[in-house]
Amino acid sequence: MSxxxxxxxxxxxxxxxxxxxxxxxxxxxxxxxxxxxxxADMPGVTLDEVKINFEKNQLTxxxxxxxxxxxxxxxxxxxxxxxxxxxGIDPDRISAELRNGVLTxxxxxxxxxxxREIAVQAG
Amino acid sequence: xxxxxxxxxxxxxxxDEARREMDRWVRRMTEGGDLPSVPQWASGWPRMxxxxxxxxxxxxxxxxxxxxxxxxxxxxxxxxTISGERRTQVPEGYQTHRxxxxxxxxxxxxxxxxxxxxxxxxALARNGILTVTLPKAPESQPRQxxxxxx
Numbered sequence: 358m359s360x361x362x363x364x365x366x367x368x369x370x371x372x373x374x375x376x377x378x379x380x381x382x383x384x385x386x387x388x389x390x391x392x393x394x395x396x397a398d399m400p401g402v403t404l405d406e407v408k409i410n411f412e413k414n415q416l417t418x419x420x421x422x423x424x425x426x427x428x429x430x431x432x433x434x435x436x437x438x439x440x441x442x443x444x445g446i447d448p449d450r451i452s453a454e455l456r457n458g459v460l461t462x463x464x465x466x467x468x469x470x471x472x473r474e475i476a477v478q479a480g
Numbered sequence: 481x482x483x484x485x486x487x488x489x490x491x492x493x494x495x496d497e498a499r500r501e502m503d504r505w506v507r508r509m510t511e512g513g514d515l516p517s518v519p520q521w522a523s524g525w526p527r528m529x530x531x532x533x534x535x536x537x538x539x540x541x542x543x544x545x546x547x548x549x550x551x552x553x554x555x556x557x558x559x560x561t562i563s564g565e566r567r568t569q570v571p572e573g574y575q576t577h578r579x580x581x582x583x584x585x586x587x588x589x590x591x592x593x594x595x596x597x598x599x600x601x602x603a604l605a606r607n608g609i610l611t612v613t614l615p616k617a618p619e620s621q622p623r624q625x626x627x628x629x630x
Contacts, residue, residue, distance in 0.1 A: 400608035458544035458608015
């Protein structure tokens with residue numbers, strides 16, 4: 358017999374719909390000949406709660422902050438942002454670090470795409 | 481009528497980015513330049529909350545990129561002040577595609593609503609979150625008043 362009280366549905370349903378608040382973190386993107394460098398502000402996120410996904414030239418970063426649970430009566434919130442990355446990035450050498458709530462991602466470019474000098478011969 | 485809450489949350493994330501875009505646009509109109517590298521006084525950053533937890537007061541501020549040496553916390557005559565500076569320089573030799581994290585200086589002050597025990601006050605900066613905990617003085621602790629019938 359289904360519960361007629363619509364307001365309480367979330368506690369009686371078998372499926373629990375995730376309702377964390379989502380924010381887009383502020384991001385800096387810089388580039389030089391070797392790599393693309395990205396910084397993202399994710400305060401309160403620890404190493405075990407951050408995920409970076411790189412698939413088919415789309416980079417998705419996601420960080421969950423549950424450390425303010427004592428002060429806010431909810432499940433925490435999520436910082437997420439997606440970027441389309443130009444081709445020519447070497448996915449095996451992508452590295453990232455998280456320090457003081459700032460996520461730094463290094464996307465090194467493939468060696469074949471580095472600018473190179475072409476020797477001119479007299480012909 | 482099942483609403484998908486995730487869709488609504490993502491819409492608010494887009495509004496965050498739209499608001500930042502507007503901030504940049506207004507700044508560009510008034511200053512005629514890109515994001516300045518000298519720290520500017522910020523009014524909306526860092527986001528913080530000042531909460532009365534019952535037996536203590538707590539100030540939680542989101543300060544990504546700042547460690548314990550970059551923020552100053554002081555209490556002076558029942559006013560709590562937080563200040564600091566964050567520099568986000570464009571690294572040498574790099575071209576800028578997007579620069580949303582501006583260099584900022586900030587200083588925010590809060591009037592304390594009750595007496596606090598300054599000896600036991602702690603401030604912790606971890607993972608980019610600064611938490612200042614001010615336990616209330618014994619005379620300011622909440623207490624139950626007994627109700628009598630005669």
